[in-house]
Amino acid sequence: MKKYFIAGILVWVPMAVTIWVITWGLGLLDGVFGSVMQAIIAVFPNQFAGDLKHFREIPGLGVVIVVSVIMFTGLLAINFAGQWWMKVWNRIMNRIPIVRSIYSSVQQVSSTLFSGSGQAFSKALLIRYPHADSWAIAFQTGIPAKEVTTKLGEDYVNVFLPTTPNPTSGFFMIVPRRLTIELDMSVEEALKHIVSMGSVPPKNIPGLAVVQPSPPL
Template identity: 70%
Template sequence: MKKYFIAGMLVWAPLAITIWVMTWGLSVLDGVFGSVMSALMAILPSALKPALQSFRDLPGVGILIVLAIILATGVFAANFAGQWWIKLWDRIITHIPIVKSIYSSVKQVSGTLFSSNGNAFRKAVLIPYPRNGSWTIAFVTGTPAEEVAAKLGAEHVNVFLPTTPNPTSGFFMIVPRADIIELEMSVEEALKHIVSMGSVPPLSQSVPSAK
């Protein structure tokens, strides 16, 4: 019975986790659309609210609209006119107290993470954790701030240490460059290795030939 139960878990666990992650992502998109619709219903005349609510209740419409808006925004931002409007929008936002701090910080982080020219999450490394002699996989996210680097002296790097089996949480650490060991495996392969708690080897790992 134990053998059959484990075999069944191996079949259903990947599917269940995949569905859970996709459901979470889709619910976030649908929640964004729902918040916008709620704001519109608060300011629109009462005669229009039933029709708007019926539209809101259509299955999947929120997800499709949010995805379409994101795609349309990307197309708009890729041309000269769109870039001009975005710069104007940034100037307006950066003059609003409190909002400017949050907006500029999030914009800088997202630009670093999603930029094709950035170095964040481009390299998997080994770092000693939680003590010397023990090692774990982390991802290089950049270099320390000037003040931090000046106080530390030796060259250091910023790394993100994900947890397992949920790599969306983890720790931000600053470690000496001399203590890290760069890996040849890709970031995707390293993530699979972490999520599987080390049971799934990277695809690039050479497999010994059968004798």
Template identity: 55%
Template sequence: MKKYFVAGLLVWLPLTVTIWVLSWLLGALDGVFVSLLSATQIVLPQSTHETVEYLRGVPGLGVAVVLLVLLLSGVFAANFVGQWWLRQWDALMARIPIVKSIYSSVKQVSDTLFSSSGNAFREAVLVQYPRQGSWTIAFVTGKPGGEVAGHLPGEYVSVYVPTTPNPTSGFFLMMPRADVHVLKMSVDEALKYVISMGVVAPPGTEPPALRN
């Protein structure tokens, strides 16, 4: 009975988790659309409220509208005029107290993570953490800079050590370059290895030298 139960669990668990993640994502997108409709009811005349309520009840419309807005925003931001307006917007946000700290921090992180020229998660490495003799997978995010670099003797690299099975949380470490062992596995393979808690292991390969 236990054998059959585990076999059935292995069949349904990936599908269930996939559906749950997609449902959460669609719900989040639909929630953004509903919030926008609620905001429009405040500024639009009373005669349009029935139309707004009708749009609120259309299934899937919120997801489609949010995706369309994201697509159009990307097209706008990719051209010369859009980039000029974005620079003006960033300059405006930088002048607002408190807001500038949050906005600039989030923008720097998002630009690093999602930009095609960003340096985040450039390669997977093997490091000793949280103590000597214990090894874990980490991701190189760059090199220490500014005042911090001046206090570090020798050559150091910045690494991110993800937690498992949720790699969105973790620890930022600055380690000597000599203590970081590069893995030939791709970043995607390393993430799968971390998320699966070591169950889904990528094929073994010879480690290359650290890239600059």
């Protein structure tokens, strides 16, 4: 009974988590569309409100429209005219006192994470945490700011130390490069290793031997 139950869990848990993540993403996109439609319904007269509500209730329409708008925006942004409008928009947003600090910060983080030329999560490292006798897997996210480098007077690196099993939270740390060990595993393999709490070993790593369990007597 125990063996069958564990085998069933191993089948259903990955599927359930995958469905949950996809459902959460689709719900987020559909929620954006719903908020826009509610604003439009509030503006239009009552005779159009009923038709707009029926239009809003079409299954999957919000996801299709939001994805289409994002794709169309990206198509315009890479053109010369679109880049000019983006500069004008950024200039306007950076002039608003409170908005500019939030907008500029999110813009810089997004550009770093989604740009192929960025340094975010460029490699997996071993660092000493939480004390000198233990190690943790972290990701190099770049180099410290010029002021930090000047005051520390040593070669340091920025690292992000994710938590387990939820890697979306963690700690930002500045550690000496000489106290880090660069790993051969890819960032994706290291992330799987962290999420699984070390139970899923990385694959195709030179010198890594996976010990097979001995057969039962």
